[in-house]
Amino acid sequence: MDPYKLKKDFPVLSDETLIYLDTAASSLKPNQVIRKLDEYYEKYSVNVHRGVYNLSYVATEMYEESRKKVSEFINADFNEIIFTRGASSALNLVASSYGLNNLSSTDEIIVSELEHHSQVLPWQNVSNITKAKLIYVPLNKEGRITIENFKKVLNKNTKVVALNYVSNVMGYIAPIKEIIKLSHEVGAIVSVDAAQAAPHKKIDVKELNCDFLSFSGHKMLGPTGIGVLFGKRELLDNMPPIEFGGDMNDNVNLYEASWKEVPYKFETGTPGIAGAIGLGAAIDYLDNVGLDEIAKHEYELKEYTVNKLKEIDDIIIYNESAETGIISFNIDGVHPHDAVTFFDGDNICMRAGHHCAQLIIKWLKVPATLRVSYYLYNTVEDCDKFIESVKNARDFFKSVGF
Amino acid sequence: MNNLEILYRQVIMDHYKNPRNKGLLNDNGYKTIHIKNPTCGDDITVQSLVEDGIVKDVRHDGTGCSICCSSASVMSETLKGKKKEDAKKIAETYINMLTNKEYDKTVDLEEAVVYQGVQKFPARIKCASIAWKAFEGTLESE
DSSP states (O other), X not given: OOHHHHXXXXXXXXXXXXXXXXXXXXXXXXXXXXXXXXHHHHXXXXXXXXXXXXXXXXXHHHHHHHHHHHHHHTTOOGGGEEEXXXXXXXXXXXXXXXXXHHOOTTOEEEEETTSOHHHHHHHHHHHXXXXXXXXXXXOOTTSOOOHHHHHHHOOTTEEEEEEESBOTTTOOBXXXXXXXXXXXXXXXXXXXXXXXXXXXXXXXXXHHTOSEEEEESGGGTSOTTXXXXXXXXXXXXXXXXSSOSSSSEEEEOSSOEEEOSTTGGGOOSSOOHHHHHHHHHHHHHHHHHOHHHHHXXXXXXXXXXXXXXXXXXXXXXXXXXXXXXXXXXXXXXXXXXXHXXXXXHTTEEOEEEOTTXXXXXXXXXSSOEEEEEXXXXXXXXXXXXXXHHHHHHHHHHHHTTO | OOHHHHHIIIIIHHHHHSOSSBSOOOOTTSEEEEEEETXXXXXXXXXXXXXXTEEEXXXXXXXXXXXXXXXXXXXXXXXXXXXXXXXXXXXHHHHHHHTTOOOOTTSOOGGGGGGGGGGGOGGGHHHHHXXXXXXXXXXXXX
């Protein structure tokens, strides 16, 4: 893949001085996706599943075609793909529907301090309501989830394992396949937060054998407001809807009603039609470039950057061994919020803060971290400019007395 | 000097490194307000003691970036000893100045006026205003 050529597809990057290093929060969107959104709004911007006229048929076809693309993208069956508002609402759906209806006080839920709030908080809620116990996998000294530590908390009472595939702060890849296998041996189901995995690595839900898997469109070149929940058909069939209204129902009577088959019983109201169609275009784009190539490119940029950062005094890196394109670090003695304003001055967009993952920030015992995350449109020149800016930031803050 | 340098060279670093009136008191006469910005981690608690219509003391404690912590210190020095009504007016003026709203330029913001530079960094306005908002809260809870 050629990042210099790919860059040209991203209108935000037409400002050549801009260095975008915050893909883990949200990726930029290529023209191919933007044009697809325009196409929907300009040519067939009508509702799906309802109209008996041709235009609605076209919109429905395009919407469902995207579902097919998503299902092929992760090797799922068509009916196992539920469109949601994002990874957060997908993860919440699993907790609110499966969790609240299947757990009781003798059960245990395994999570970790490495989770995004959208994975841990829904299960904290389930735990508070059902009195099922919330159990944290102890992280190893690098802050990783290991099989050895996972085995320490897994037991016959474990009913749900809710973990991330790739950490949004540390960029570590969890040994999720082995975790799923072990969990199934004790009869637990596994809900995988793949928000940081799906944009960067090939996922095969059949090979992983995961029960649920969630991700967002906007982190993988797609529009905001669209996400995906994959769930195994037999599980989804037995789960109640958590939102009720139009389109999700079958027969409606005065005091009871019945629901459509999956996935539609979980998609009430007018869905994010443009978003879903745009996500399809994003998947096409990623398929054309190749996820393996993308992952390799990001990792190389990360390795290059980490090696250079290590030569600079006063830089603390928290996740040197990450297998992906994420770097969490701080400038010693400088609050990340102060630092990020300096980077902003150099037109470098990056994240400072908790990254919606306060538990790992507390685990690291720091007030917050700076985070760089690379994607297919980043180049080695971006890394160099960033590294130069880090040096200047360090010098500046030392010079004013930090 | 660029904008960032001007901002940091002035009062901010002095107060960040040597905060005045820092540390909370366990005294029922003080009104206490805690404000947190969960996205960045700024976490500030402000106390005020008002007697006979005078702000007798302002205390603060917490963690955050230099702009957040220094502004709490500058605020405590600026407002201590002021009449309650004047302190209120200064806080209101300060926040209006930061947020680029019309503000009464006749009000003397003393050292706090340096935070005018924060206007140029819109993402940091919250950092510079959080302690002042907490102070306003302590007066409201009177």
